[in-house]
Amino acid sequence: MFEHPTRRGVLTGALAFTAWATIPKIAVAAGPRDPRLVVVVLRGALDGIAAVAPVGDPHYAALREEFAFPTSGPDVGTRLDDFFVLNSRLPTVAELYGKGEALFVHAAHSPYRERSHFDGQDVLENGTTSPIHHRDGWLGRAIAMLPGDSTIASHGAFAAASSTPLLMRGASNVVTYLPAGLPAASDDTRARLLSMYEHTDPVLAGILASGLELEKVTGSESEVQMEVDAGMMGMEVGGRDRQIVSAATAAGRAMALDDGPRVGFLDMVGFDTHRGQRVIDGQLGNTLSGLDTALLALRNALGDTWRDTVVAVITEFGRTVRMNGSWGTDHGTATVAMLLGGAVKGGRVIADWPGLAENALYEGRDLAPTTDLRAVLKGALRDHMGFDLGPLGTTVFPDTADVRPLDGLIRS
Amino acid sequence: MRPRELTAVTRFGLGPKPGDIAALAGDPVGYVREQCFRPNSALITGPDLPDSDTIRNDFVRLQGTFREARLSLKKRGSDEDARDDFQSAAKERNLAGRNIQAAEIGARYAHGLATDDPFVERLVLFWANHFAVHRLKSPVMRFVTGAFEREAIRPYVLANFSDMLAATTTHPAMLHYLDNDGSVAADSALGRRRKSRVNENLARELLELHTLGVDGGYTQADVIAVAHVLAGWNSGMSAKKRSAFQKTWHAFGPRTILGKTYRESGKRQIKAVLADLAQAPATARHISRKLARHFVGDNPPPALVDALTKSYLASGGDLREVTLTLVESDAAWSGDAVKAVPPYDFIVAAGRAMRLNKLPPHFVMVSARDLAQEIWGPPSPAGWPDDDGAFLGGDALLERVDFTRAVSQRFGRDVDPRQLARQLFGDALDPFVAEAVARAEDRNQAMVLLLMSPAFQRR
Incomplete structure (x- = not known):
C-alpha cells in the first residue's frame, strides 16, 4: 500500500456546505461589538436555592436543615x-462575579407549571x-428571522449534540x-462516502458534509483534547466531565x-437530584463542579x-424548597438563571424575591415564580x-408582547 | 418503492445476515409475523448471568465488608492495615460489578448477533428503553441493570403489559434507579420515629413515562398517593439483608388514585394499582403512539395508532396482539426509511453483517459510548430519544465512519466486501453502493463504505 496525498484540500474546495467556510473573511460587523451568544441548558432541573442560596431569608436555614449553606468553614460559599x-x-x-462578568436572576421561571422534565x-x-x-425553538426562530447575509445568520450556529437540539x-x-474517542x-x-451518499441518500450527504466542515473549524478530536488538557493546566478533569469540557x-x-x-x-445532565443531592459534597456539588470546569474551558477557548x-445558563424548573427523605429534592417551580460573559453587566443578583415563608411558597412546596425567564432572554x-x-x-416568544424585557443586563 | 425484504430486515430487524434477504423472499411480512410466536427467543441465560437474588446476596456481602472496612478506617485513620483492608474491600466490590457488566453486555451483544428472530430482539430494545434504567448511576446499578432486562423485560415482550409493568416496577434495579430505596412514609412506623418523607420519583415516572403518559390526566395528588403505595418497596441492595417490602417504611391504609380508592393492604395494594394502570385507556394510547413512532416514523398515520390502541384495549394489554396489529398493517411497511438506526442497533448490525459471533464486551461498550449511546446509560428516565433524526448529526456520522473502520480492521479480515454486499442485499443492493464498494482502495475502505451505506443508517 502506498500513501495517498491528503484529500483535505480537495474536500475544502468541493464541499461548500456551511456558510462560514465560503464567506470570505471580512472585518467584523460595524459597531463596537460582534456579539456571541452561548445557551447552556442544564437538564434535570437545577436546585436554584442550593446553587445561589438565599441565606438572608429568615426561613431558609430551617427549610434546608443540615443542608443549609455553611456560614463558616472551608466550604463557605462566595457572598x-x-x-x-x-x-x-x-x-x-x-471569579467572574467578582469581575462584574456574572449576573444571577433568581426566582426565575419558564411559563411551564407542571412537573415533567421532558415537557x-x-x-x-x-x-x-x-x-x-x-x-422549532426560540433561538432557531430568532436566527431564521435575520436576513441571510447578516453576520449572525450567515455564520451559522454550533450545537454540541448528536442532532439539532x-x-x-x-x-x-x-x-x-x-466529542468522542476513536x-x-x-x-x-x-x-x-460523501460521493456515495450524494448518489443514494441526499439527507445523509448533507449531514456528512456538515460534519466534515465542522471539523475544519474545531480542529480534529485530538487537537481539541490537547486543548482541553492544556486549558485545564494540569487540573484533573474527571471522566464524567470530559465530554462537557471537550464540548465547551x-x-x-x-x-x-x-x-x-x-x-x-451546550447541555449538561445530572441536575435531577432526588437523592443524595446534599449541598456541596453530594450529587449536586459534583455536577456543579463539572459545569464550572466547562465554563472555565469555554472562557479560555473563546480568548x-x-x-x-x-453565556445564558438556564434550566427547565427548580426543586422543592424542603429536602425529601433521601437527602434530595423533588421537582419544583422557580429557580436561578445565570448570565456570564464579558458583555454582561454583572456583579449583581436580580430578584423580585418571593420569600420562603410557608404562605409564600408555590403550592406550599416550591419557590414561587416571580421573574419570567423570557424577559431575561428577550433583554439579552x-x-x-x-x-x-x-x-x-x-x-421568537409568541404572545409575549406584555412580557417586558429586563433592561440593563448588557454593558453598553 | 422500497423492497419489503429490505424493510423486514431493517425496520423490523437488526440488519441482514448474509443470505437473510434471499431466504425470506416472497413472504417478508410472514417472516416478521412468525417471530411473534417465538417469545422464548427473547430469553438469555448463561452460567455467568446470575439472577437478581444471587446478585443481591453477593452485593450484600461485598457491601457489608466494604462498609465495615470503611468504618474501621475512619476510626483508625493512620493504620496501614485498615487502609489495606478498605482498599481491597473497595476493589473486590468494584471488580465484581465490572465483571457482571462485562458478562451482561457481552451476552446481550452476542445474542443480538446470533438471533434468528431479530424482530423479537428489537421489541426487547424498545421495551428496555420504555423502562429505561441507568447502569452507571451507582455501584448498585452496575450489579443489577443486566439482570433487570433479562428478568423484567425479556420474558414479557410478547406477553401481557401488566406482567411487564409489575416485574419492572418491583425489580431491584427500577426501585433503586428511581430512588424508591429509602422512600419512607412520614406516617409509617419508622417515619413516626424519625423525620421522613416519601420520594416521588418512581411514582411520577410510573405515571408519566411507563403508563398513562404526561397528558394522561393524573394530578400531583395522584403522584403522592402512588408514592405512598410504593413506599417500603426497596432493592434490598444494601450492606445488610433486608426484605423487598419494608413494612415499617409503609403507611398502611386506603389510597385514592385517579378517583378510585384502593382499600387493599401492602403487597395486594401495589398489585391492584399496577393492574389498573396497565388497563387504562391513556396507557393504551401512550404505548400505541410510542410503538408506532418507533417502528414507522415521527408522524405515524393516526389510523395506525388507533388500530394499535383498539387492539391493546380489546386484548386487555396483550402485547403479542398489539405487535401483530403493527406488523400486519400496510401502513407500517410503506413510506421511506426515515428513522435513524440508533448506535447500539448499528453496532449489532455491523457484527451481523460480518458474521461475527461475539466481540470483546469492552470494545462494544466503548464503541457504543463513542457513538453517543452508552449501553444501559440513557440521558434520563425517559430513555433515548426516538425521533427520526436522533443520533444522526454530522459529527455523529463521522464517529460511525471511525467505528466501522475499527471494527472491520480488527475483526473482519476474512471478508470479501464485494461478495458480502451481494449476499447481504441481493437484488435490493443499491448499484451506487455496489460500485463504491467495488472501487474501494482496500478491503477496509470497502467495508466502511458498505457498513455506512444508507440501508445500515436509516430504516
Whole structure:
C-alpha cells in the first residue's frame, strides 16, 4: 500500500456546505461589538436555592436543615450580596462575579407549571407555553428571522449534540458536534462516502458534509483534547466531565474565529437530584463542579472573544424548597438563571424575591415564580444580539408582547 | 418503492445476515409475523448471568465488608492495615460489578448477533428503553441493570403489559434507579420515629413515562398517593439483608388514585394499582403512539395508532396482539426509511453483517459510548430519544465512519466486501453502493463504505 496525498484540500474546495467556510473573511460587523451568544441548558432541573442560596431569608436555614449553606468553614460559599451566597463548587463563576462578568436572576421561571422534565425542557427550548410544539425553538426562530447575509445568520450556529437540539430547530444552518474517542478514518474514505451518499441518500450527504466542515473549524478530536488538557493546566478533569469540557472547548474554539458561528449550544445532565443531592459534597456539588470546569474551558477557548460574549445558563424548573427523605429534592417551580460573559453587566443578583415563608411558597412546596425567564432572554437578545423587540414578542416568544424585557443586563 | 425484504430486515430487524434477504423472499411480512410466536427467543441465560437474588446476596456481602472496612478506617485513620483492608474491600466490590457488566453486555451483544428472530430482539430494545434504567448511576446499578432486562423485560415482550409493568416496577434495579430505596412514609412506623418523607420519583415516572403518559390526566395528588403505595418497596441492595417490602417504611391504609380508592393492604395494594394502570385507556394510547413512532416514523398515520390502541384495549394489554396489529398493517411497511438506526442497533448490525459471533464486551461498550449511546446509560428516565433524526448529526456520522473502520480492521479480515454486499442485499443492493464498494482502495475502505451505506443508517 502506498500513501495517498491528503484529500483535505480537495474536500475544502468541493464541499461548500456551511456558510462560514465560503464567506470570505471580512472585518467584523460595524459597531463596537460582534456579539456571541452561548445557551447552556442544564437538564434535570437545577436546585436554584442550593446553587445561589438565599441565606438572608429568615426561613431558609430551617427549610434546608443540615443542608443549609455553611456560614463558616472551608466550604463557605462566595457572598454575592447581603442576601445571597454562591455555592463553593462554582469557583470560576465566583471569579467572574467578582469581575462584574456574572449576573444571577433568581426566582426565575419558564411559563411551564407542571412537573415533567421532558415537557419542561421542551417549553424551555421551544419558547412557547406548550410542550406540544416540536417544530422549532426560540433561538432557531430568532436566527431564521435575520436576513441571510447578516453576520449572525450567515455564520451559522454550533450545537454540541448528536442532532439539532429543539432550541435551535428552525435555523437553517446548525452544525452539530459531539466529542468522542476513536481514531479518524482517512480523508479519502470520507470523500468516497460523501460521493456515495450524494448518489443514494441526499439527507445523509448533507449531514456528512456538515460534519466534515465542522471539523475544519474545531480542529480534529485530538487537537481539541490537547486543548482541553492544556486549558485545564494540569487540573484533573474527571471522566464524567470530559465530554462537557471537550464540548465547551470545541464550542469556544469555533466561536472565537472571525468566520466561526456566533451562536452556540451546550447541555449538561445530572441536575435531577432526588437523592443524595446534599449541598456541596453530594450529587449536586459534583455536577456543579463539572459545569464550572466547562465554563472555565469555554472562557479560555473563546480568548479575547469572551468580552463580546453572553453565556445564558438556564434550566427547565427548580426543586422543592424542603429536602425529601433521601437527602434530595423533588421537582419544583422557580429557580436561578445565570448570565456570564464579558458583555454582561454583572456583579449583581436580580430578584423580585418571593420569600420562603410557608404562605409564600408555590403550592406550599416550591419557590414561587416571580421573574419570567423570557424577559431575561428577550433583554439579552435585544441589547446584546441587536434583535428588535417587536418580533421577540411574536415570532421568537409568541404572545409575549406584555412580557417586558429586563433592561440593563448588557454593558453598553 | 422500497423492497419489503429490505424493510423486514431493517425496520423490523437488526440488519441482514448474509443470505437473510434471499431466504425470506416472497413472504417478508410472514417472516416478521412468525417471530411473534417465538417469545422464548427473547430469553438469555448463561452460567455467568446470575439472577437478581444471587446478585443481591453477593452485593450484600461485598457491601457489608466494604462498609465495615470503611468504618474501621475512619476510626483508625493512620493504620496501614485498615487502609489495606478498605482498599481491597473497595476493589473486590468494584471488580465484581465490572465483571457482571462485562458478562451482561457481552451476552446481550452476542445474542443480538446470533438471533434468528431479530424482530423479537428489537421489541426487547424498545421495551428496555420504555423502562429505561441507568447502569452507571451507582455501584448498585452496575450489579443489577443486566439482570433487570433479562428478568423484567425479556420474558414479557410478547406477553401481557401488566406482567411487564409489575416485574419492572418491583425489580431491584427500577426501585433503586428511581430512588424508591429509602422512600419512607412520614406516617409509617419508622417515619413516626424519625423525620421522613416519601420520594416521588418512581411514582411520577410510573405515571408519566411507563403508563398513562404526561397528558394522561393524573394530578400531583395522584403522584403522592402512588408514592405512598410504593413506599417500603426497596432493592434490598444494601450492606445488610433486608426484605423487598419494608413494612415499617409503609403507611398502611386506603389510597385514592385517579378517583378510585384502593382499600387493599401492602403487597395486594401495589398489585391492584399496577393492574389498573396497565388497563387504562391513556396507557393504551401512550404505548400505541410510542410503538408506532418507533417502528414507522415521527408522524405515524393516526389510523395506525388507533388500530394499535383498539387492539391493546380489546386484548386487555396483550402485547403479542398489539405487535401483530403493527406488523400486519400496510401502513407500517410503506413510506421511506426515515428513522435513524440508533448506535447500539448499528453496532449489532455491523457484527451481523460480518458474521461475527461475539466481540470483546469492552470494545462494544466503548464503541457504543463513542457513538453517543452508552449501553444501559440513557440521558434520563425517559430513555433515548426516538425521533427520526436522533443520533444522526454530522459529527455523529463521522464517529460511525471511525467505528466501522475499527471494527472491520480488527475483526473482519476474512471478508470479501464485494461478495458480502451481494449476499447481504441481493437484488435490493443499491448499484451506487455496489460500485463504491467495488472501487474501494482496500478491503477496509470497502467495508466502511458498505457498513455506512444508507440501508445500515436509516430504516
